[in-house]
Amino acid sequence: MEFVMETKNINKYFHKPKEFHVLKNISFGVKKGEFTSIMGKSGSGKSTLLYILSTMDTDYTGQLYLNNDLVTGKSQRELSRIRNKNIGFVFQFHYLLSEFSVLENVMLPAKKLGEKSPAEIERNAQQKLDMLHIGHLAHQRASRISGGEKQRVAIARALINDPTILMGDEPTGNLDSQNSENVFNIFKKLKEEQGLSLLVVTHDEDFAKRTDRIVQLEDGEIIAQ
Numbered sequence: 001m002e003f004v005m006e007t008k009n010i011n012k013y014f015h016k017p018k019e020f021h022v023l024k025n026i027s028f029g030v031k032k033g034e035f036t037s038i039m040g041k042s043g044s045g046k047s048t049l050l051y052i053l054s055t056m057d058t059d060y061t062g063q064l065y066l067n068n069d070l071v072t073g074k075s076q077r078e079l080s081r082i083r084n085k086n087i088g089f090v091f092q093f094h095y096l097l098s099e100f101s102v103l104e105n106v107m108l109p110a111k112k113l114g115e116k117s118p119a120e121i122e123r124n125a126q127q128k129l130d131m132l133h134i135g136h137l138a139h140q141r142a143s144r145i146s147g148g149e150k151q152r153v154a155i156a157r158a159l160i161n162d163p164t165i166l167m168g169d170e171p172t173g174n175l176d177s178q179n180s181e182n183v184f185n186i187f188k189k190l191k192e193e194q195g196l197s198l199l200v201v202t203h204d205e206d207f208a209k210r211t212d213r214i215v216q217l218e219d220g221e222i223i224a225q
C-alpha cells in the first residue's frame with residue numbers, strides 16, 4: 001500500500017519533571033488522498049505526535065517514513081528541506097507576518113525552498129489565493145484582514161510548495177462555526193480535486209466524523225483507527 005506518511009513503533013519519553021512514556025508504539029499510515037483526523041483527550045499526546053510526524057521533533061525511537069523514504073535519522077538540514085517540500089502545516093493560530101502583504105506571506109516558503117523564480121512563485125501564490133477565493137486580498141497587509149481570511153491565507157501558504165501531505169493542529173480551533181465549515185470544505189476539496197492527503201488534530205467531533213478515518217489516541221496509545 002502506498003503511504004505518503006507512515007510510522008512504525010514510535011515511542012517517546014519525556015524525562016522531566018519525571019520519566020513519562022508519552023507515546024507508545026505508534027504505528028499507522030496515511031494513504032494518498034486520505035483525510036485522517038487524530039482525536040483524543042487533552043494530554044493524550046496529539047501535539048507531541050504531530051510534532052514528530054512533521055519532522056520537527058527527532059527525539060523518539062521507531063521509524064517515520066515520508067513518501068516511502070525513511071526520514072528518521074536524517075540531519076536537521078535534510079529534514080528542513082524535506083519538511084519544506086513535502087509537508088504543509090496549518091496551526092490553530094495563523095502565524096502570518098502582519099507587516100507583510102498576504103501575497104508575500106504565501107510566497108515565503110517557496111522563496112525559502114529556492115527552486116523557482118520569483119515571478120513563478122508570485123504566479124503560484126496568486127493562484128493559490130484565487131483557488132481559496134481570497135485572490136482580491138493579495139496586496140492587503142496581513143494585519144488588515146479578518147480571522148477567517150487569515151486562516152485561508154495560512155492554508156494558501158501551506159500549499160505553496162505543493163506538499164504531498166497537509167498537517168493541521170486544531171486548524172479550526174480559533175474559528176467560528178461558519179469559518180470552520182469553510183476550512184473543512186477547503187480541505188475536502190483539496191483531497192477530492194487534487195488528491196492531497198490530510199492529517200488533522202482536532203477536538204471538533206463534527207469535523208472528525210466527516211473525515212475518512214479517525215485515529216483515536218488515549219494515554220499515548222492508538223486505541224482505535
Ligand SMILES: Nc1ncnc2c1ncn2[C@@H]1O[C@H](COP(=O)(O)OP(=O)(O)OP(=O)(O)O)[C@@H](O)[C@H]1O
Pocket residue numbers: 014015016017020022040041042043044045046047048049
Ligand atoms: N516538554 C514536555 N515535557 C514534559 N512533559 C510534556 C512536555 N510536553 C508535553 N508534555 C506532557 O505530555 C502529555 C501529552 O501532551 P500533548 O501536548 O501531546 O497532548 P495533547 O493531546 O496535544 O493535548 P491538548 O489537546 O491539550 O493539546 C501531557 O501530559 C503533557 O503534560
